[in-house]
Amino acid sequence: MAAREFDIALFGATGFVGKLTAHYLVEAAPAGARIALAGRSLEKLAAVRAELGPLAAEWPLVQADSTDQESLNALAARTKVVVTTVGPYLRYGFPLVQACAENGTHYADLTGEALFIRDCIDRFGDKAAETGAKIVNSCGFDSxxxxxxxxxxxxxxxxxxxxxxxxxxxxxxxxxxxxxxxxxxxxxLVEAVAEEPAKASVMAHxxxxxxxxxxxxxxxxxxxxxxxxxxxxxxxxxxxxxxxxxxxxxxxxxxxxxxxxxxxxxxxxxxxxxxxxxxxxxxxxxxxxxxxxIVATMATGAVLSRVPLGRKLIDRIVPxxxxxxxxxxxxxxxxxxxxxxxxxxxxxxxxxxxxxxDPGYQATAVMLGQAGLCLAFDDLPELAGILTPASAMGDALTERLRAADITIEVTPA
CATH class of the missing domain: 3.30.360 (Dihydrodipicolinate Reductase; domain 2)
Structure with a gap:
């Protein structure tokens, strides 16, 4: 890891939450931190970097695509940690997890998709544990x-x-x-269960x-x-x-x-x-x-997701x-x-x-950014594999978030 070119690579830096996370890393990263911005378009990455100010002016740009396994392998091999905002992870996330697991690269995402995590455990858990990669899911407001x-x-x-x-x-x-x-x-998630009803047990159990x-x-x-x-x-x-x-x-x-x-x-x-x-x-x-x-919305979504016309209707309704x-x-x-x-x-x-x-945006950018910094710079337990925030970074991440003006306090009730 010490020989890696970057400390953190932010994948999906041109997306909405990706930009917020990039802005936060400019403020929160220690002096000398080696941070790269990664995504499909070098032109769009350059535009994001220009918005970040002089502290990010020399941040490298890395072209990588969630549909190009070779580009993700190359990205993972160059960095200690990949922080990714590219979702839905069920559609776009597996190749990057594979790349990080195989290269012993730490990883943090924002997924709230239990089906994705279950598949990551089954497909990449053993390899990540073998290479020492900490693959940490759900590093935003969820969870x-x-x-x-x-x-x-x-x-x-x-x-x-x-x-x-x-x-x-x-x-x-x-x-x-x-x-x-x-x-x-x-x-x-709804569409995945509609296509394979057996997956509903993962959601329900x-x-x-x-x-x-x-x-x-x-x-x-x-x-x-x-x-x-x-x-x-x-x-x-x-x-x-x-x-x-x-x-x-x-x-x-x-x-x-x-x-x-x-x-x-x-x-x-x-x-x-x-x-x-x-x-x-x-x-x-x-x-x-x-x-x-909530029950009615999920049930309606499950029905509509089964047919093309229903999916088009969802496209017109949701953000x-x-x-x-x-x-x-x-x-x-x-x-x-x-x-x-x-x-x-x-x-x-x-x-x-x-x-x-806003918990889903501003606060999530803080949590994800601090998770990436924690994986890159802190002394953490040796546990590796498909992990959770508490199991991978419990005490260290708690102290980081407290220092970032988030209250975490336990009192007698």
Missing amino acids: IPSDLSVYQLYKRSVADNTGELTDVTLVAFLKGGMSGGTIDSIRA PYSLSPDKSMDPDVGRQSDQALSRASDIDPSLDGWVATFIMGAHNTKIVRRSNGLLGWPYGKNFRYKEVMSAGSSAASPLVAAGIAGG APGTGPDEKARRNGWFTMRTFAHTTSGAKYKCTFAGKG
Whole structure:
């Protein structure tokens, strides 16, 4: 690795989130960091570099295409870390993971696609472990707040000697939009299941990303669907909670972290995520609308995705990939994730993971950028293969994000 030409190569630097990540790396990268911008068009890459100012004026440009395995192999061989924003990953991501796994190159992405991760585990996990590559999925708002919150709750329970984690629930409070890229990723998942219905089991099973099926805890049914009073989770909460659209993915990442770390969270660890519907008199109706709307939208999407006319209709309705809100809207966004944990001794804790900026854009660029810097420059555990943020970078990434003005705090509840 020391002989590699670059510390970080940002693949997809001309896309919406790619540009935001490039701007963040200009601010956050240490002096002397060797950063390259990679993508299909050298002309577009040069235009992005010109927007970044004098600190990035000498950043190299690398032409690479997700459909050209040779170009991706060459990119991976030149750099310590590849950070990629090129999705949907089910459509475009596999060749780059293969290149990084074979070349022993660390990797970070933004995927919220469980089918993609499951296939990466099966196809490239052994090779990545053999070469020492850390392939780290879901390094944005999905799923770093979830993964690091539970990891830090576990660390606090160990430090206090209060036993293993039992029931843990994350409650999401946020203001922000959903990107065209995120919607396109959800659509890719829906279409993949429509083409191969057997894949629905990966989406539905809470332990479908488990590293060892024989070690899965037997804690009964765990559902990602929610509609309940917030006070049922913790007395400090008001109003109602509903299904959190990314909970189905985030919970799988958290459970995979538990497995990769050797199941330290506990044999009775149960985890779910919900979204606050507010505390107004209308919050029960809002919560019901959220929960029902998600189910209806996914079902309608599954039906429409089966026929060409339906897919054309979806194209006309949903935001296009690579689009997003303007700077003012991104700046006005925020998120607060409160995770409530019980332990076997009866102790209760709360982890607050909070930050400013639209979670799907501004905050995601910070998280992805810091994940890339962490993989490139920090002293990390030797664990390699298809990993999660907590298993690959838990403590180091936590400290980086705290230094980047993100609150990560565990307190007694």
